[in-house]
Amino acid sequence: xxxxxxxxxxxxxxxxxxxxxxxxxxxxxxxxxxxxxxxxxxxxxxxxxxxxxxxxxxxxxxxxxxxxxxxxxxxxxxxxxxxxxxxxxxxxxxxxxxxxxxxxxxxxxxxxxxxxxxxxxxxxxxxxxxxxxxxxxxxxxxxxxxxxxxxxxxxxxxxxxxxxxxxxxxxxxxxxxxxxxxxxxxxxxxxxxxxxxxxxxxxxxxxxxxxxxxxxxxxxxxxxxxxxxxxxxxxxxxxxxxxxxxxxxxxxxxxxxxxxxxxxxxxxxxxxxxxxxxxxxxxxxxxxxxxxxxxxxxxxxxxxxxxxxxxxxxxxxxxxxxxxxxxxxxxxxxxxxxxxxxxxxxxxxxxxxxxxxxxxxxxx
Numbered sequence: 001x002x003x004x005x006x007x008x009x010x011x012x013x014x015x016x017x018x019x020x021x022x023x024x025x026x027x028x029x030x031x032x033x034x035x036x037x038x039x040x041x042x043x044x045x046x047x048x049x050x051x052x053x054x055x056x057x058x059x060x061x062x063x064x065x066x067x068x069x070x071x072x073x074x075x076x077x078x079x080x081x082x083x084x085x086x087x088x089x090x091x092x093x094x095x096x097x098x099x100x101x102x103x104x105x106x107x108x109x110x111x112x113x114x115x116x117x118x119x120x121x122x123x124x125x126x127x128x129x130x131x132x133x134x135x136x137x138x139x140x141x142x143x144x145x146x147x148x149x150x151x152x153x154x155x156x157x158x159x160x161x162x163x164x165x166x167x168x169x170x171x172x173x174x175x176x177x178x179x180x181x182x183x184x185x186x187x188x189x190x191x192x193x194x195x196x197x198x199x200x201x202x203x204x205x206x207x208x209x210x211x212x213x214x215x216x217x218x219x220x221x222x223x224x225x226x227x228x229x230x231x232x233x234x235x236x237x238x239x240x241x242x243x244x245x246x247x248x249x250x251x252x253x254x255x256x257x258x259x260x261x262x263x264x265x266x267x268x269x270x271x272x273x274x275x276x277x278x279x280x281x282x283x284x285x286x287x288x289x290x291x292x293x294x295x296x297x298x299x300x301x302x303x304x305x306x307x308x309x310x311x312x313x314x315x316x317x318x319x320x321x322x323x324x325x326x327x328x329x330x331x332x333x334x335x336x337x338x339x340x341x342x343x344x345x346x347x348x349x350x351x352x353x354x355x356x357x358x359x360x361x362x363x364x
Contacts, residue, residue, distance in 0.1 A: 004061030008037025018278035058082030272299030300352035
């Protein structure tokens with residue numbers, strides 16, 4: 001049984017690694033031949049909108065999924081003529097447009113921050129007047145890991161932000177002075193079976209995830225996050241893994257964005273849960289029973305960004321799990337991650353803080 005994957009980055013690679021023990025085969029489609037996924041499985045190389053490649057991917061696959069939220073929706077429409085697609089294309093289309101995403105949250109009565117669409121400098125000035133400062137001007141599409149954003153703290157920042165981001169659909173959002181960030185990852189199968197993982201607490205710097213700790217003990221916050229995630233799953237008749245990222249302010253959730261795919265904050269589940277998010281995504285899209293999402297111990301996942309620390313130095317820690325994606329170093333690029341697990345949350349948090357400091361100071 002072959003699973004097609006549009007995009008062959010590290011998420012696709014980890015899907016393949018999770019699927020091989022289940023007897024699955026994989027076929028990637030990516031514009032680049034040198035990808036993390038292509039190191040493990042056959043890969044069609046070319047444009048995401050090449051009709052011949054899309055038709056071949058559909059013909060050779062039982063189901064097609066994707067590892068990147070910026071896959072052109074028209075590519076999925078072409079694939080859907082020849083095979084099943086999961087998650088649903090409408091979920092992907094919504095996640096690709098921040099304005100549509102915010103509208104969905106509002107429709108489902110999921111709290112989110114104040115925002116306005118912006119198409120001109122005059123509209124930006126009006127949005128700032130209505131919503132206030134500080135705020136964030138963002139591209140509505142193709143933004144991830146903090147890209148395509150400008151923070152406005154004073155009125156003098158308006159013209160500079162506009163000059164930087166003008167020429168594309170934009171959205172101005174209220175800046176949320178949050179206490180911390182969390183994400184919740186859930187999965188829904190073709191039969192409607194739903195499972196959720198424990199709550200994640202996340203640390204971002206410059207828009208990029210640096211550290212995830214799970215399970216994060218915040219019962220009321222987790223219960224609300226589960227309610228909101230189930231609303232989105234039901235709305236789309238969703239199949240596969242879905243993640244929603246939230247700000248937490250004074251114990252209340254504010255939805256920031258959703259990701260209709262396996263998610264960086266769920267990498268800890270490979271070693272830290274009974275069934276990883278990657279295996280459960282495959283189970284879900286193939287109509288198989290979902291696996292147990294319970295945590296094993298208390299885990300922390302740290303991204304390795306821009307430059308890989310020496311492998312020997314990392315592996316000298318006997319209880320550390322290293323994942324090297326096989327990518328070329330580049331500033332800001334996610335090259336791998338490490339996961340550690342402890343018997344208590346306090347031991348995990350102390351160890352994660354020390355390890356993050358060592359990684360970021362390059363003293364490892």
